[in-house]
Amino acid sequence: MGRVILHCDLNNFYASVECLYHPELRNKPVAVCGESELRHGIVLAKNQIAKSYGIQTGEVIWQALKKCPNLVILKPNFPLYIRFSELVQQIYSEYTDLIEPFGIDECWLDVTQSTGILGSGRKIAYEIKERIKRELGLTVSIGVSFNKVFAKLGSDYKKPDAVTVITKENFKQIVWPLPAKDLLYVGSATEKKLSSRAIYTIGDIAKSSPEYLKRILGKWGEVLWIFANGFDTTPVTPPLFEDNIKGIGNSITLPRDLTSYEDAEYVIRMLSESVAQRLRQQYLKCFTIQVWIRDSFLFSITRQEKLQTPTFLAREIAQKAFEIFKKNWSFKNSIRSLGVRALDLVCANSFYQLEFDSLKKFKLEQLEKTIDRIRKRFGHTSVLPAVLLTKPDLPCEIALHNKIHPVAFFK
Amino acid sequence: MRKIFVEVYAHFSKEGEITPISFVWLDGKTYEIDKIIEKRNAASLKAGGQGIRYKILVRSKMLYLFYDENRWFVEFT
Numbered sequence: 251m252g253r254v255i256l257h258c259d260l261n262n263f264y265a266s267v268e269c270l271y272h273p274e275l276r277n278k279p280v281a282v283c284g285e286s287e288l289r290h291g292i293v294l295a296k297n298q299i300a301k302s303y304g305i306q307t308g309e310v311i312w313q314a315l316k317k318c319p320n321l322v323i324l325k326p327n328f329p330l331y332i333r334f335s336e337l338v339q340q341i342y343s344e345y346t347d348l349i350e351p352f353g354i355d356e357c358w359l360d361v362t363q364s365t366g367i368l369g370s371g372r373k374i375a376y377e378i379k380e381r382i383k384r385e386l387g388l389t390v391s392i393g394v395s396f397n398k399v400f401a402k403l404g405s406d407y408k409k410p411d412a413v414t415v416i417t418k419e420n421f422k423q424i425v426w427p428l429p430a431k432d433l434l435y436v437g438s439a440t441e442k443k444l445s446s447r448a449i450y451t452i453g454d455i456a457k458s459s460p461e462y463l464k465r466i467l468g469k470w471g472e473v474l475w476i477f478a479n480g481f482d483t484t485p486v487t488p489p490l491f492e493d494n495i496k497g498i499g500n501s502i503t504l505p506r507d508l509t510s511y512e513d514a515e516y517v518i519r520m521l522s523e524s525v526a527q528r529l530r531q532q533y534l535k536c537f538t539i540q541v542w543i544r545d546s547f548l549f550s551i552t553r554q555e556k557l558q559t560p561t562f563l564a565r566e567i568a569q570k571a572f573e574i575f576k577k578n579w580s581f582k583n584s585i586r587s588l589g590v591r592a593l594d595l596v597c598a599n600s601f602y603q604l605e606f607d608s609l610k611k612f613k614l615e616q617l618e619k620t621i622d623r624i625r626k627r628f629g630h631t632s633v634l635p636a637v638l639l640t641k642p643d644l645p646c647e648i649a650l651h652n653k654i655h656p657v658a659f660f661k
Numbered sequence: 662m663r664k665i666f667v668e669v670y671a672h673f674s675k676e677g678e679i680t681p682i683s684f685v686w687l688d689g690k691t692y693e694i695d696k697i698i699e700k701r702n703a704a705s706l707k708a709g710g711q712g713i714r715y716k717i718l719v720r721s722k723m724l725y726l727f728y729d730e731n732r733w734f735v736e737f738t
Contacts, residue, residue: 273707333730
């Protein structure tokens with residue numbers, strides 16, 4: 251029996267949730283935008299009416315207002331979106347336990363084993379769609395197919411509130427005429443390279459030889475050829491079985507530019523607190539620290555270094571990250587965004603060479619685990635390093651957004 | 662359709678089941694819930710919101726009572 255994969259994509263997720271709670275806005279163009287005073291002033295989501303004005307996700311607020319002066323702009327309410335995302339996942343879990351989230355509003359479901367009891371993939375998809383509409387007041391687009399890539403294409407094919415079934419028999423009619431950029435992992439640079447060689451559609455990719463694509467795009471060329479021909483066999487992997495997380499990181503665009511090492515140290519400390527806490531939650535330690543810096547001209551660099559021994563201590567991560575930062579940044583330009591990432595992850599209780607001050611490190615680990623417990627009970631800001639109270643114009647925590655992070659297709 | 666938040670007296674069972682018993686209306690009076698006709702997750706598309714929806718009978722009038730994130734509201738025309 252072939253696989254039956256569903257890709258469920260909630261339509262205009264943030265905007266739909268807002269319109270559900272504000273019925274008076276339902277017939278108006280609505281956009282959920284980052285806070286412009288914190289310089290996150292871009293469109294995060296828009297409703298169908300705003301879409302008809304040509305407003306796009308990622309657009310700056312003033313550009314959106316130029317296209318639609320009566321656009322209703324709302325601030326994001328992430329805890330509410332996370333609640334809805336969890337409610338949707340509860341519905342999915344009644345159909346299969348093989349659920350792989352792909353961001354906050356998208357999921358793959360492998361319902362192969364459920365089809366014997368619950369009916370075909372199409373039937374399950376329609377049932378899920380109707381339940382989400384009735385129980386949560388949201389619409390969803392669902393792609394049903396025999397692999398993850400085509401299921402995703404299916405959910406993008408017809409929007410909103412639609413089910414598209416792509417089978418081994420009909421994929422050449424549905425998928426192949428679509429533009430190449432609709433295929434997973436074809437970004438604007440790849441699209442340019444392909445179109446310069448007269449490869450415009452997914453069908454053109456499928457009909458090219460894998461060797462030729464490899465010559466143009468490297469190993470990704472071959473991957474795209476596999477995707478386009480429907481040979482993708484990537485399994486749906488629930489996060490529970492995700493034993494190969496590549497890294498844990500946080501980054502932030504700051505309300506003001508950073509102009510000094512003191513500022514940078516503050517932000518690095520704040521980010522490291524969050525990264526360390528997430529490492530401890532996952533029972534992981536890291537061997538490598540990476541720092542990402544983007545300046546006020548949107549030029550960015552990434553630098554990384556190895557640690558002597560693996561760690562999940564915020565102070566060690568912050569110390570190393572700041573060391574890397576000082577080596578690589580001279581403040582010719584001010585900084586707009588900063589990120590800290592922990593890489594080369596190992597299990598927290600795996601064996602490694604002891605140091606002379608291992609006992610001291612063990613005590614610090616116990617201390618930071620205790621801080622986690624206090625934060626869990628009384629909130630993240632109940633215990634903070636004193637340094638994070640010194641700059642009221644910069645944020646002192648990032649934990650709120652930890653649940654919302656993009657997920658990679660290849661893990 | 663209006664959304665009216667109300668104070669509710671409810672029974673919480675050992676199993677975690679919540680059963681509303683009565684609520685305080687805008688006039689300050691407490692109204693007993695005579696019967697719960699249906700209970701399910703639902704969106705309140707007209708009043709705005711989402712939660713556990715109780716279709717209830719109060720003095721022979723049918724109402725929808727929602728439990729949305731620790732708050733109760735009634736859909737009222």
